[in-house]
Amino acid sequence: METTNTTTAQSDSAITEKIAVIKIEGQEFPLEAVLAEDDKMLKTVLQPHFSSVENANITREVKDGKLIVSIVKRAQHKGAAG
Numbered sequence: 001m002e003t004t005n006t007t008t009a010q011s012d013s014a015i016t017e018k019i020a021v022i023k024i025e026g027q028e029f030p031l032e033a034v035l036a037e038d039d040k041m042l043k044t045v046l047q048p049h050f051s052s053v054e055n056a057n058i059t060r061e062v063k064d065g066k067l068i069v070s071i072v073k074r075a076q077h078k079g080a081a082g
Contacts, residue, residue: 016065024050024071033067036060042069 020036022029024046035041039058046053052073059070 014065015062015067017067020067020069022046022069022071024053024056025073031069036067036069046071 015033015037018033019030020033022031022036031045035045042058043053053071055074056071057074061068
């Protein structure tokens with residue numbers, strides 16, 4: 001079973017903006033914050049466009065009421081020794 005490292009760094013403010021900023025593979029784009037708050041939902045939404053999201057590290061932070069989600073592909077071993 002694979003796990004995802006998820007870190008939430010909350011500032012003093014709560015999420016007040018309805019649109020979050022998603023940062024993945026050098027790109028930034030808006031996504032509804034309600035979809036970006038949950039790992040499973042976020043992966044479901046992004047999987048068709050970014051296959052690397054399945055095993056990625058996901059971090060969240062709130063800046064001025066806006067949720068910012070950073071997704072970084074996790075390095076994986078390729079092949080088997082032998």
